[in-house]
Amino acid sequence: MSPLTHAGIGLLGWQWADRKKTVGSLALFLFAANWPDIDFLFSLAFGNRGLFRHQLFTHNVFFVLAGCALLSLLLPRGWSRWGLILTGLSHLPLDILVVDTVAPIGIRPFWPISDALYNIGLFPTLQRGSWRVIFSLNNFLVLGLEFLIFVLPVLFLYRRSLAARFRSPEFWRR
Numbered sequence: 087m088s089p090l091t092h093a094g095i096g097l098l099g100w101q102w103a104d105r106k107k108t109v110g111s112l113a114l115f116l117f118a119a120n121w122p123d124i125d126f127l128f129s130l131a132f133g134n135r136g137l138f139r140h141q142l143f144t145h146n147v148f149f150v151l152a153g154c155a156l157l158s159l160l161l162p163r164g165w166s167r168w169g170l171i172l173t174g175l176s177h178l179p180l181d182i183l184v185v186d187t188v189a190p191i192g193i194r195p196f197w198p199i200s201d202a203l204y205n206i207g208l209f210p211t212l213q214r215g216s217w218r219v220i221f222s223l224n225n226f227l228v229l230g231l232e233f234l235i236f237v238l239p240v241l242f243l244y245r246r247s248l249a250a251r252f253r254s255p256e257f258w259r260r
């Protein structure tokens with residue numbers, strides 16, 4: 087999925103689990119939801135090969151648990167921390183749902199214990215390549231669909247509390 091979907095789930099996790107709800111904890115939840123895609127940044131910098139091949143080494147339970155458990159130490163003990171870890175883990179099933187067009191097809195959620203690749207391929211994927219491909223109608227529609235399914239319901243469900251929070255200068259200060 088694109089960062090848009092993961093951000094929608096990050097917002098849901100934050101709204102549902104975080105006890106303090108500061109702008110800092112929101113950033114943490116958004117980051118945790120996207121954490122496995124850190125390899126995408128590396129693949130942009132170093133090329134999509136070896137350790138940096140997208141979705142090969144960072145899309146597994148152990149990488150997510152290690153990163154999110156560390157990040158969670160920045161939150162108060164209890165439900166906020168568990169919520170952050172669950173938010174990070176949500177990345178894996180979401181990516182399994184997306185059509186994968188680049189071999190190896192799927193992600194390896196249990197690597198290094200198992201090399202098994204998982205992919206259900208129900209959801210259309212964003213196409214990458216030239217600027218023309220990036221700004222294509224296909225990608226516009228995919229992002230629109232992701233927004234409709236994964237972001238809009240969260241914004242709608244929590245519209246009152248989000249609006250009140252975002253309007254409060256207190257929220258932005260902490």
Ligand SMILES: [Zn+2]
Nearest residue numbers: 087122123181
């Ligand atoms: Zn991913």
